[in-house]
Amino acid sequence: MLAQLTRDERLNALIILFVVAACGVAMMIAGQGDPLGLHGGVVLAAAVLGIFGVVAGYYAPEPSEARFSQYYDDPSKIGIILAMGWAVFGMFIGDWVAWLLVYPDLTFDAGWSSFGRIRPVHTTAVIFGFGGNALIATSFHVLQRTSGARLPDQLLPWFVLFGYNLFCLLAVTGYMMGITQSKEYAEPEWYADLWLVVVWVAYFILYLRTLVRRREPHIYVANWYYMAFILVVAILHIVNGLTLPISLGSAKSYSAFSGVQDAMTQWWYGHNAVAFFLTAGFLGMMYYYLPKRAGRPIFSYRMSIISFWGIVFFYMWAGSHHLHYTALPHWVQTLGMTFSVMLLVPSWASAGNALLTLNGAWHKVRDDATLRFMMVAAVFYGLSTFEGSFMAIRSVNSLSHYTDWTVGHVHAGALGWVALITFGSIYAVVPWLWKRERMYSAGLVEVHFWLAVAGTVIYVFAMWNSGIIQGLMWRTYNESGTLAYSFIDSLVAMRPYYAARAIGGLLFLIGAVVGCYNIWMTVRGVPRAAAEVPAASADPDDPIRQPAE
Amino acid sequence: MAVEERDKHSGYMTTGHVWNGIKELNTPVPRPVWLFLIGTALFSFVYWLLMPAWPVGVTYTKGLLGIDQRTTVAENLKAAALARSEWTQRIESGSFKEIQADPHLMTAVRQTGHRLFVDNCAVCHGTDAKGGKGYPNLTTTSWLWGGEPEQIAETIRVGINSAHPDTRVSQMPAVGRDQMMPGKDIPKVVRYVLGLSDPAAAKDMPAGEREAARTLFEANCAACHGEDAKGKIEMGAPDLTDRFWIYGGDQQSVLATIWDGRQGHMPTWEARLSPVERKILTLYLVDLRAKTP
Numbered sequence: 001m002l003a004q005l006t007r008d009e010r011l012n013a014l015i016i017l018f019v020v021a022a023c024g025v026a027m028m029i030a031g032q033g034d035p036l037g038l039h040g041g042v043v044l045a046a047a048v049l050g051i052f053g054v055v056a057g058y059y060a061p062e063p064s065e066a067r068f069s070q071y072y073d074d075p076s077k078i079g080i081i082l083a084m085g086w087a088v089f090g091m092f093i094g095d096w097v098a099w100l101l102v103y104p105d106l107t108f109d110a111g112w113s114s115f116g117r118i119r120p121v122h123t124t125a126v127i128f129g130f131g132g133n134a135l136i137a138t139s140f141h142v143l144q145r146t147s148g149a150r151l152p153d154q155l156l157p158w159f160v161l162f163g164y165n166l167f168c169l170l171a172v173t174g175y176m177m178g179i180t181q182s183k184e185y186a187e188p189e190w191y192a193d194l195w196l197v198v199v200w201v202a203y204f205i206l207y208l209r210t211l212v213r214r215r216e217p218h219i220y221v222a223n224w225y226y227m228a229f230i231l232v233v234a235i236l237h238i239v240n241g242l243t244l245p246i247s248l249g250s251a252k253s254y255s256a257f258s259g260v261q262d263a264m265t266q267w268w269y270g271h272n273a274v275a276f277f278l279t280a281g282f283l284g285m286m287y288y289y290l291p292k293r294a295g296r297p298i299f300s301y302r303m304s305i306i307s308f309w310g311i312v313f314f315y316m317w318a319g320s321h322h323l324h325y326t327a328l329p330h331w332v333q334t335l336g337m338t339f340s341v342m343l344l345v346p347s348w349a350s351a352g353n354a355l356l357t358l359n360g361a362w363h364k365v366r367d368d369a370t371l372r373f374m375m376v377a378a379v380f381y382g383l384s385t386f387e388g389s390f391m392a393i394r395s396v397n398s399l400s401h402y403t404d405w406t407v408g409h410v411h412a413g414a415l416g417w418v419a420l421i422t423f424g425s426i427y428a429v430v431p432w433l434w435k436r437e438r439m440y441s442a443g444l445v446e447v448h449f450w451l452a453v454a455g456t457v458i459y460v461f462a463m464w465n466s467g468i469i470q471g472l473m474w475r476t477y478n479e480s481g482t483l484a485y486s487f488i489d490s491l492v493a494m495r496p497y498y499a500a501r502a503i504g505g506l507l508f509l510i511g512a513v514v515g516c517y518n519i520w521m522t523v524r525g526v527p528r529a530a531a532e533v534p535a536a537s538a539d540p541d542d543p544i545r546q547p548a549e
Numbered sequence: 550m551a552v553e554e555r556d557k558h559s560g561y562m563t564t565g566h567v568w569n570g571i572k573e574l575n576t577p578v579p580r581p582v583w584l585f586l587i588g589t590a591l592f593s594f595v596y597w598l599l600m601p602a603w604p605v606g607v608t609y610t611k612g613l614l615g616i617d618q619r620t621t622v623a624e625n626l627k628a629a630a631l632a633r634s635e636w637t638q639r640i641e642s643g644s645f646k647e648i649q650a651d652p653h654l655m656t657a658v659r660q661t662g663h664r665l666f667v668d669n670c671a672v673c674h675g676t677d678a679k680g681g682k683g684y685p686n687l688t689t690t691s692w693l694w695g696g697e698p699e700q701i702a703e704t705i706r707v708g709i710n711s712a713h714p715d716t717r718v719s720q721m722p723a724v725g726r727d728q729m730m731p732g733k734d735i736p737k738v739v740r741y742v743l744g745l746s747d748p749a750a751a752k753d754m755p756a757g758e759r760e761a762a763r764t765l766f767e768a769n770c771a772a773c774h775g776e777d778a779k780g781k782i783e784m785g786a787p788d789l790t791d792r793f794w795i796y797g798g799d800q801q802s803v804l805a806t807i808w809d810g811r812q813g814h815m816p817t818w819e820a821r822l823s824p825v826e827r828k829i830l831t832l833y834l835v836d837l838r839a840k841t842p
Binding site: 218220221298303304306330331337338345348352478484489 | 556558559563564566567568569570571572573574575576577578579582585586589590592593596597600601602603604609610612616617618619622629632633636656657660661663664666667668671676
């Protein structure tokens with residue numbers, strides 16, 4: 001890894017690491033007796049680890065000029081390994097939380113393992129740990145291929161990748177200590193938020209620096225989406241993260257907004273996190289790996305254009321549908337609802353564009369589980385965006401809101417769309433990155449596919465059932481005109497569905513573990529078929545080429 | 550440099566751009582997509598006309614239907630209260646006896662009471678009101694503060710050792726810890742107390758020792774629990790001769806009770822539940838006890 005860095009870059013890496021270490025020490029001193037101090041220790045430890053790594057390889061020979069004739073893929077490789085690690089960790093915690101709702105004693109009487117703490121550990125680990133690392137790793141890969149340009153240097157990508165993972169680590173360890181901003185999907189406190197801003201700006205700069213050196217005058221659709229993802233997430237994160245720490249020595253901060261304004265800011269953020277993190281980024285992924293794997297041209301360039309601008313424009317308005325029937329003024333709810341309804345059109349156009357791209361390659365979908373992962377992902381994308389627009393309608397929302405239906409909807413998107421497109425892309429890119437002919441075992445990809453699909457379907461059906469039963473129980477009146485069921489009655493009714501959900505989640509987790517094994521065996525280079533290992537990448541359209549000047 | 554070509558499978562032209570082998574067809578946007586977009590946009594325009602929608606300066610467009618969620622919810626609540634008032638009024642004004650004699654009203658009490666009890670009381674007293682350690686069983690005939698409807702209603706209103714100014718106050722003193730009695734005598738009293746409800750527990754107690762224990766009890770405990778140990782409602786002290794225990798009837802629990810004392814806390818519900826709701830809960834509990842064998 002370090003041998004790829006020039007002497008100057010190694011020096012810069014050391015400087016950055018020393019600055020990070022100094023920040024860690026400052027946090028330890030200022031935050032004595034506060035969780036902030038502990039986090040200072042984590043930051044310091046991470047920096048010291050990095051310093052040891054750099055010093056150990058400092059005098060290794062410099063990389064040769066020949067590197068300029070190759071893409072720089074090492075950060076993508078490490079990013080994919082990190083993504084899979086976070087996937088298994090995050091899904092394990094997720095399934096634990098699921099069982100916790102069936103057997104409330106599974107916290108084992110510890111504070112850190114209570115529902116309120118490990119639930120955000122789960123969501124952060126899967127969304128930001130798994131999803132985020134997969135996005136960073138694939139974006140580097142796609143960006144270089146579609147630009148015909150190597151990443152501009154060897155240091156910045158590592159800064160982005162490791163800096164981002166440090167953020168995830170601070171987030172997850174913080175929740176277990178009870179540190180939270182109490183904003184869903186934006187739980188990390190101010191210092192972690194500030195660090196993420198630095199990392200994210202570096203990511204954007206890296207992207208632009210590569211993109212300006214592209215060979216093809218047009219920018220490929222995948223890059224539109226990746227760029228929208230990076231740019232908008234930065235804006236969302238900064239605005240929703242505006243807080244005032246109670247002191248520089250404390251982890252606790254208070255939001256700059258209050259009351260319903262705070263709620264609106266949070267759900268403007270929250271829904272656009274779904275839009276730009278969990279949708280735009282992964283559409284970028286889909287737009288590269290799906291046509292590549294299918295060997296087909298994108299069905300319609302024109303449809304890509306209207307979908308992209310439709311998604312970017314309509315999503316921005318939709319956040320208020322999370323606050324129907326609340327203190328939020330009615331007119332804001334109207335806008336949220338109507339824009340959510342219009343949003344269905346570009347969403348379905350994207351899903352349709354993906355599926356129609358497969359015309360002429362359906363035989364491959366049948367035979368190739370990797371491509372099938374991507375195809376089913378597009379179907380789930382279409383299903384969950386339909387469901388989302390439907391649930392945004394106020395009268396539907398009055399039934400679905402606060403119930404497990406919402407949880408089911410999220411997981412139709414998160415498991416069915418985000419995770420499946422990611423696994424499909426990873427199975428496509430791993431052999432290309434590590435220059436293997438194919439994955440270690442196509443059979444295990446198949447096994448993973450069925451486990452993932454079965455897990456998703458069980459999960460989503462269980463939550464539809466429980467959510468609708470819950471919603472109905474909460475609004476059923478008896479002849480006397482009072483509520484027929486107590487809240488606990490509805491919990492008792494949920495229990496079998498919670499058990500089913502936990503089983504669905506378990507299947508999904510087992511699938512991810514199988515995937516890890518398969519990837520690991522591929523990386524270790526044990527080709528299943530005794531075919532000779534090809535010298536060049538297995539991607540026929542990926543000649544090792546000179547980056548654009 | 551863009552070279553368009555015809556895709557053999559679909560028959561459409563490509564745009565001529567190539568990114569690492571990926572091409573795009575220049576297929577026109579299918580008509581249904583446009584229709585769908587126009588349809589959803591029309592729906593939105595109409596909806597905006599009818600409902601509160603767009604901000605204009607410091608106000609917003611109110612919509613032709615004049616609907617607003619605040620007025621809607623206020624009207625709905627009013628209508629629902631009106632529909633219920635048919636029986637809630639009779640509960641409010643009627644005496645406990647009258648209500649208990651009216652099967653129609655008692656149906657409403659059972660339905661509504663269950664929901665009210667489970668939502669507000671079950672976390673402590675259990676969904677079946679049978680209590681748990683530290684929380685009394687409310688289906689028994691043994692009441693700390695009296696089992697007449699008026700007495701129960703008052704307990705619910707003011708609570709026990711609560712923040713209410715008129716709260717019922719009670720305390721089982723820490724007889725052992727505060728050395729109100731020589732420590733060596735306490736095990737005797739424990740056995741004596743156990744024997745009150747379960748003679749078998751004190752069977753092999755020598756007669757002299759039992760007498761000594763009875764004297765100790767009369768001197769130290771009877772003021773609150775009564776000479777006959779059947780409890781005193783004025784003190785909120787429980788009957789020790791029945792088989793119901795709040796804090797457990799095994800030797801260890803009774804020892805802990807007498808050694809360290811006990812003071813249960815029951816919240817006041819005056820500010821949180823309406824008079825009708827409290828009356829319903831009272832009737833619900835009385836009814837539940839009557840139904841419990």
